[in-house]
Amino acid sequence: KQEVTQIPAALSVPEGENLVLNCSFTDSAIYNLQWFRQDPGKGLTSLLLIQSSQREQTSGRLNASLDKSSGRSTLYIAASQPGDSATYLCAVVGNTPLVFGKGTRLSVIA
Amino acid sequence: DAGVIQSPRHEVTEMGQEVTLRCKPISGHDYLFWYRQTMMRGLELLIYFNNNVPIDDSGMPEDRFSAKMPNASFSTLKIQPSEPRDSAVYFCASSSRTGGLVGNTIYFGEGSWLTVV
Numbered sequence: 001k002q003e004v005t006q007i008p009a010a011l012s013v014p015e016g017e018n019l020v021l022n023c024s025f026t027d028s029a030i031y032n033l034q035w036f037r038q039d040p041g042k043g044l045t046s047l048l049l050i051q052s053s054q055r056e057q058t059s060g061r062l063n064a065s066l067d068k069s070s071g072r073s074t075l076y077i078a079a080s081q082p083g084d085s086a087t088y089l090c091a092v093v094g095n096t097p098l099v100f101g102k103g104t105r106l107s108v109i110a
Numbered sequence: 111d112a113g114v115i116q117s118p119r120h121e122v123t124e125m126g127q128e129v130t131l132r133c134k135p136i137s138g139h140d141y142l143f144w145y146r147q148t149m150m151r152g153l154e155l156l157i158y159f160n161n162n163v164p165i166d167d168s169g170m171p172e173d174r175f176s177a178k179m180p181n182a183s184f185s186t187l188k189i190q191p192s193e194p195r196d197s198a199v200y201f202c203a204s205s206s207r208t209g210g211l212v213g214n215t216i217y218f219g220e221g222s223w224l225t226v227v
Contacts, residue, residue, distance in 0.1 A: 034215070043114075043201060043218035089153070096166065097143060098216060102152035 002027045002094055006101035013080055014109050021075040021104045023090035028068050030092045035064050035075050038087045038103065047088075048075070080108045112136075114219035116202050122225045128190040131222045133202030134183055143216065144177055144187050145201040153201070159185065192226045199223050 003026045013019050023033070032051050036044040048057045048064040050073070056065040063076040073090055087105045091098040115134040123129055135142045143158040157167040162179045170177070174193070179185040189196055199221040205214045 036218075041220075041223075043220040044203075046215045046217070049215055091153075097141075097155055097158055099155070100153040 002030075002092060002096070002099045004090060004092060004099050004101035006088075006090060006104050008104060009102070010105040010107075012107040012109060015080060015082060017080050017108075018076070018078050019080055019106075021077070021088050021090075021106070023073040023075070023101055025071045025073075025092050025099075027094055028071050030068065030094045033064075033066055033073050033090060033092050034098065035062075035073075036089045036091065038089060040086075044089065077106075080106075082108045082110045084108050114202055114204055114217050116200075116219035116222050118222055119220065120223045120225075122227065123192055125193055125226055126191045127226075128188065129192045129196075129224060129226075131187040131200050131202075131224070133185045133187070133219060135185070135202070135204030136206075136217055137183070139204035139206050139217070140182065141205045141216075142179060142185050143201075143203040143205075144185070145203065145218075147199045147201060147221070156187070156200075189224075192224075194226045197225050 005024045007022045030052055034049045035047045037047050038044050050057045050066040061078040066073045085108050087103040089100050089103040091100040117132045140161050144156040145153050147153045156169045157177045158165055159179045177187045201218050201221045203216050203218045205216040
């Protein structure tokens with residue numbers, strides 16, 4: 001059974017700092033990995049999708065990497081801003097639909 | 111597009127009452143998912159449909175939970191009778207057919223916040 005783990009569970013950083021969020025999964029037989037953002041009281045917004053054949057995806061200040069063989073992904077946020085404060089979740093698609101980690105709650109302090 | 115629409119957004123009900131949550135997926139999407147989110151367990155897949163047909167309901171916790179999708183634009187998740195441990199946020203999500211589950215972004219509604227007292 002696929003399990004997804006995210007470390008750390010919470011993170012607080014000063015504005016402007018570059019940061020890395022980590023995601024690991026137990027079954028490397030995945031089709032893709034997605035990173036989502038969730039604001040309090042809201043649904044999930046997809047940030048980046050990495051196909052299993054890809055190594056990374058970039059969108060603006062966000063860069064996500066995937067190492068399928070080691071079961072790891074990272075989300076890199078450059079020059080963090082207070083507006084980046086949210087919970088970030090990663091999820092993998094394998095033989096079943098999206099399996100989610102529990103997320104990293106990020107606070108960017110102005 | 112209006113996105114995935116869920117109702118009600120918030121519901122408080124007494125233990126033993128029936129709860130019905132509703133979802134309208136994005137037009138043209140033929141996969142629909144119901145997830146439940148709690149602090150302890152995170153996001154869990156309850157059931158998903160393809161072309162209105164339930165594909166996998168192994169995540170439905172008990173027989174008290176049931177889901178239907180009578181047509182491509184509507185789905186319900188019902189809890190009868192409800193219990194306090196059912197208190198959670200229930201999300202509906204949809205995605206399009208191309209590539210099936212592979213490589214397609216999934217779109218989430220804003221959730222139905224259920225409290226059973």
